Amino acid sequence: MTKKLPLEHWSGFQHQTCAPLEGGLINGTWQVGEPPIAVIQSLSPIFRPEVNLDIAAITQRLSERGVLTPELLPTDTGDLWFLDEEGCCWRALNWLPGVTYSKVAKAEMAFEAGAMVARWHAALEDFEHDFQFSRPGAHDTLAHMQHLEESLEKGRVHRLYDQVGGVAEQILGAWRSWEGRLDGPQMLSHGDLKISNLRFDAHGKAIALLDLDTMGYLSLDVELGDALRSWCNRSAEDAENCVFDLANFQSAAEGYLSERTLNTEEQEALPRGVERICLELASRFAADALNESYFGWNPSIAPTQGEHNLLRARGQLSLAQSVRLQIRSMEDALR
Numbered sequence: 001m002t003k004k005l006p007l008e009h010w011s012g013f014q015h016q017t018c019a020p021l022e023g024g025l026i027n028g029t030w031q032v033g034e035p036p037i038a039v040i041q042s043l044s045p046i047f048r049p050e051v052n053l054d055i056a057a058i059t060q061r062l063s064e065r066g067v068l069t070p071e072l073l074p075t076d077t078g079d080l081w082f083l084d085e086e087g088c089c090w091r092a093l094n095w096l097p098g099v100t101y102s103k104v105a106k107a108e109m110a111f112e113a114g115a116m117v118a119r120w121h122a123a124l125e126d127f128e129h130d131f132q133f134s135r136p137g138a139h140d141t142l143a144h145m146q147h148l149e150e151s152l153e154k155g156r157v158h159r160l161y162d163q164v165g166g167v168a169e170q171i172l173g174a175w176r177s178w179e180g181r182l183d184g185p186q187m188l189s190h191g192d193l194k195i196s197n198l199r200f201d202a203h204g205k206a207i208a209l210l211d212l213d214t215m216g217y218l219s220l221d222v223e224l225g226d227a228l229r230s231w232c233n234r235s236a237e238d239a240e241n242c243v244f245d246l247a248n249f250q251s252a253a254e255g256y257l258s259e260r261t262l263n264t265e266e267q268e269a270l271p272r273g274v275e276r277i278c279l280e281l282a283s284r285f286a287a288d289a290l291n292e293s294y295f296g297w298n299p300s301i302a303p304t305q306g307e308h309n310l311l312r313a314r315g316q317l318s319l320a321q322s323v324r325l326q327i328r329s330m331e332d333a334l335r
Contacts (some may be wrong), residue, residue: 019034221273275324
């Protein structure tokens with residue numbers, strides 16, 4: 001059932017056309033106007049409305065430091081969000097002209113993405129923020145692995161159990177043999193740096209980071225590990241077999257280092273951080289292939305949510321395997 005958009009709460013929206021924007025897995029998102037003047041979103045229940053207070057504070061800091069960012073547009077009553085009768089949280093943000101991509105097509109794009117993230121990090125480096133809402137377990141890899149084991153135990157009657165079970169055992173086995181670190185120094189981070197969360201201008205320059213609900217404090221190897229997992233995947237997120245692109249990794253690292261330096265500890269932890277996040281996401285997709293309760297899915301790709309998440313789990317597992325084979329080369333590239 002299509003949601004009724006509460007356009008009447010923002011002046012100038014009432015008579016605008018709206019069209020859904022594809023790409024997001026969590027929040028409902030619509031373009032307002034043609035040409036677009038804003039974005040309106042229905043927030044997923046996994047986020048509390050107070051996340052908008054964090055977004056407002058941090059985007060204000062970014063703007064003060066000259067970093068382009070999406071910013072919340074208050075309602076006509078001055079509120080940062082609107083709750084409808086069903087308790088759904090709605091918000092509006094300014095429109096940033098440009099394009100987004102589902103994959104990194106060339107090394108130059110990886111360089112630009114790395115440089116943009118470094119500028120974002122640098123602008124917030126000395127900024128302390130007490131989050132009104134956070135998801136502290138978002139990258140608790142041990143908890144995600146345990147959740148996968150629990151999902152296997154509870155999901156024995158699921159139609160996909162045998163297929164998911166085989167993939168899950170490979171994921172859990174790879175995690176048991178992983179050789180990285182779990183805890184590093186924390187920094188203010190975006191939390192979901194897949195390439196589709198970056199905005200590029202018409203000349204290919206990365207100009208902004210989008211989707212700020214996942215911000216929080218993370219170690220850099222987790223933050224960039226998630227970014228590089230996305231940027232260096234030669235295939236789509238929905239591909240069954242994925243290969244890690246070492247050239248993209250090197251370009252992204254060069255882009256980042258052109259704007260911000262890494263200390264020795266961060267440099268050493270980064271390659272294994274990429275592998276960790278691949279395995280973590282593989283475990284989450286595998287668990288949801290049985291639970292069918294979290295990630296969105298595309299019926300043009302798979303017949304059900306379970307099949308789509310099983311496909312994603314296989315893809316992220318293969319990407320983790322490709323990363324592990326290239327760890328030494330990644331370390332050499334950083335040096």
